[in-house]
Amino acid sequence: MRERSAGEAALLLLADSRLPAGGHAHSGGVEEAIRLGTITGRDDLAGFLRGRLATAGLVAAALAAAACELGAALADVEDMEEDVEEEDADDACRLWRRLDAEADARTASPALRETARTQGRLLIRTARRIWPSAMLDTLARAVPDGAHHPVVLGATAAVAGCEPRQAALAAAHGSVAAPATAAVRLLGLDPVAVHGLLAALAPDLDGTAHAACASLGGARSVEWPGLPAHAAPALDLLAEGHRRNPLRLFVS
């Protein structure tokens, strides 16, 4: 049933900040970096976004791509069989939990883990209403408190008809677009200048999406430990500091 050719339009929906899934309330560490004086203007922000894309962005992109690949494979099984066997559903749950555990292992900060799960929970609620599917239901059942956001994003991309590379692109885009918007709001930066930064990063977004797909292995969980695992200790520390700050405007 899935329309492969619908991928590009679906990608636009997924990457649009107007997708009602709670993204507007996340700054990706920018609010705390501003509070600490690490980001004071456009140039600092440029460096922050570049670093974020190369680390958290790449990891999120790889997880989203893997989740998209898995989601498409599971949805194919569901399409072929009228009644999905209970065994298959159990297997699917196990696979989702495995991939979610890979995301967990790549997220050192407890605050970031909680944030990723909250965002995942919000996205899957929205996605299940927009693109109702047994595959998303299974993911929701597998990780009831919310799978990591990139995992849900990839699964959503699959059900919307996107390819893994497109899922990766949406994740990479989200990893810089949300913090950029937060900086505009918090510092009163010129929004056109900040969008200029995002435009300058466009080739890197493509590159990130490409790199994210390099280690995909046909939705087989044995390949997942080899997915990119770049760490960004500064982002971890910012997330922990943010969580402790009672005067915060953003969730993260």
Added chain:
Amino acid sequence: MGVNHEDPHGDHVLPHGRALRLGIGGPVGGGKTALVAALCRSLGLAHRLGVVTNDIYTTEDADFLRRAGVLAPERIVAVQTGCCPHTAIRDDIAGNLDAVETLEKRFGPLDLVIIESGGDNLTATFSRGLADRQIFVLDVAGGDKVPRKGGPGVTTADLLVINKTDLASLVGADLTVMSRDARAVRHGRPVLFTSIRRDTGAREVAEWVIGLLEDRPRERHVADRTRTASETA
């Protein structure tokens, strides 16, 4: 008096099988939190309540309610809105829906969940996907010309509350003008004047809310909840 008949969105019948979701919006400082506290005082004994706050900055509203001791602190959840309070109640309600469902999951069936928006402008109203009914709170001290200015909050809210009547003489506000202007733009939808400072239970507003709660098919409440729970499991 059937509250449904005054609903401009006639197809939005009140829900059963889950808590009634009541949005309380309005400009900064009008008395939204004071009204939430008043409703908790008036309704808290006979009804199972939860509260979600959306303060622009900090957890100020939630902290105030906790300090006021009108509701068990764990029944009050604060949602951060990333500098966009209106987005969180209208365009992207996911964070608020999550908070409401968290409360319902944690405390079992609730009768009423009140969602206070961050103080915003006259155009900020709740999405019908989040709030079943909404109250817009204005402040007499904000000037008696505000109802005339209209805006979606004043004109479309299910109930308009004009608060701080005790200050009218001090700020030179003419309540009859406010009442006349409000009624002119609201096409029969109700308007109530309050001084929550003096009437700490906001009696008339509480009665309006009780009217909403009683309008719902209560006997089906528990059965529907069980079914919904097993469907989504």
